[in-house]
Amino acid sequence: MKRKPETTAAALPARAITKEDVARAAGVSHITVSRVINTPEKVSPETRAKVESFIASMGYIPNMLAGGLASRRTRIVAAIVPTISHSIFAETVRGLSEQLSLQGYQLLLGQTNYSEEAETALVEAFIGRRVDGLVLTGVQHAARTRQRLKAAGIPVVETWDLTRRPIDMLAGFDNHDAGRAMGNYLYGKGYRRMAFVGGEDPRGVARFTGMREAVLAHGAAEPLHLMVPMGSFLHAGREAVGWLLDRHPGIDAAFFSNDVIAAGAAMECARRGVEVPGRIALAGFANLEIAPEVLPALTTVQISVHQIGLTAADMLLARFSGRSVEQPICDLGFSILERKST
């Protein structure tokens, strides 16, 4: 193999150690070094030991860029979430990253801030990086996103929602059903004038429509739908419940798009000395860390936030190892978790 001429070598950053360097030092060919790393069982124990000692002493770290280019496998998975600073998504990403790293995969992270265009741009960037798999939040995507993904043919897991026709695989739960279940639960507890407080993300909206459906089916009043900004959830919850208490004194129960918003509401009620659930009942979503801790402890919809990440990782890993995924649509389910706030 020819080395780069001196003239150009000088212009570029210092060359890192390559397989060739190790091979030369160990007196074998570079392919043997490659085998020691990737398929050690195909190398004689002596050669292996010798090469391994040189790898260690020379501090050789294989260039996975070159490896990925040649093998068409990067061992990188990309995850796209609305924002990493909401604990719901952080938990999913944590599960994903932990599970993947066990198998030597790394995670590329992208944030959309709930923008479909940002999602498309990220998907294109990640395809350009030839990631082995992609994890998406939600099931609503721009046509261009779906099209790019199909063309690239890489394994995709959509998460946090359910649909009959996923792009590829799916690990989520039915937000509409979950909303309906909470509507039924609240109605069953005797609440008749309800409000829903959430952002404008499609999954939150699905929870609202589900809840609305349940409530109307029982003949209760049309529920109020309060939109809050997706930034500071605790603060949004405080403001929302304040507004409900002041402007809509008839409301006797509020269902929040997630536990953090609900916790903000609970704190505001405590501050005002408003009785929960006596004056107003509060229910959250996701059973986040804060739900059982706040006063009063929050009734919520229990879902397995962390499990979504684990499941997505397992699906992708199965694909990577050539196994076929028996259940490409995985409904992780949910359950109503009753606590003191309702």
Added chain:
Amino acid sequence: MKRKPETTAAALPARAITKEDVARAAGVSHITVSRVINTPEKVSPETRAKVESFIASMGYIPNMLAGGLASRRTRIVAAIVPTISHSIFAETVRGLSEQLSLQGYQLLLGQTNYSEEAETALVEAFIGRRVDGLVLTGVQHAARTRQRLKAAGIPVVETWDLTRRPIDMLAGFDNHDAGRAMGNYLYGKGYRRMAFVGGEDPRGVARFTGMREAVLAHGAAEPLHLMVPMGSFLHAGREAVGWLLDRHPGIDAAFFSNDVIAAGAAMECARRGVEVPGRIALAGFANLEIAPEVLPALTTVQISVHQIGLTAADMLLARFSGRSVEQPICDLGFSILERKST
């Protein structure tokens, strides 16, 4: 350029569209396509328009793996944090990712769970992926980690702490000083028997030693140091304050390693009807979202969690663009933020 023979082509996944394909279609050479993408100003407007239309119609997405291998620049930055599910780190990662993506950089994420060995393994994996830069949490690293990083010669930013001798660059604040400032503040408010509640991460320990130093300098009693697990912070805070109230009734103020632990403590006090700060004062750290919302609002040490990420990104981007970083050690500072809890 020769194409791969049929026999091997069949064994591999369907070939993606390459620059060559676009070039052939547009009737130019592949290097012209490359220029249209990377340095459009060097191509005549007509050629450019023609090539661009083919890029769009064929859905061509450049292979950045190949580009990275050839150019030795991957446009990937890796960030290593203890865990993404603690909001302090999630905020830093958010800032980092947002700032980097503005310049076309992507973020590889690694979690250590506070393990130094895990950090070393991640650093080696990321070097293998030839990331352009690396962001580390803290300034305490295994000797092997430092050594690998030096050898690789890639830009590194350490965060969340301060040291005179960083590996390369630094964006943080002085945890010891911050602890001392809080110790002084609490002493100044009249508290005399203090406790510190935190995990075993080195930065938390530095906050404790700083606080201890201040308190002892004033001649107050040796502060109590409570270690809590790094898992569920709210719960840890509840348990810790319960333990203090029950077993150490003399303690009149508690300083928590972060606002989430402190918030858990505040909630427990509310639950027990314990007066804050009357019976016990509570102080947090980081001025997270929860600090002003919990009842009573938490006195805390204000730091710019998000800014750490932005600064780290800016330092790296400066390096990448050849600019020299005038301030390789950036002390972001802190300040005591007084609220109702003290």
Added chain:
DNA sequence: GTGAAAGCGCTAACAC
């Protein structure tokens, strides 16, 4: 068990 040759898709350097 080991090696040689070819190529992954791109950019850098230099020609024209």
Added chain:
DNA sequence: GTGTTAGCGCTTTCAC
């Protein structure tokens, strides 16, 4: 402005 040539460092295929 555009093209040619020669790699980047690895894996794959096939020969020994």
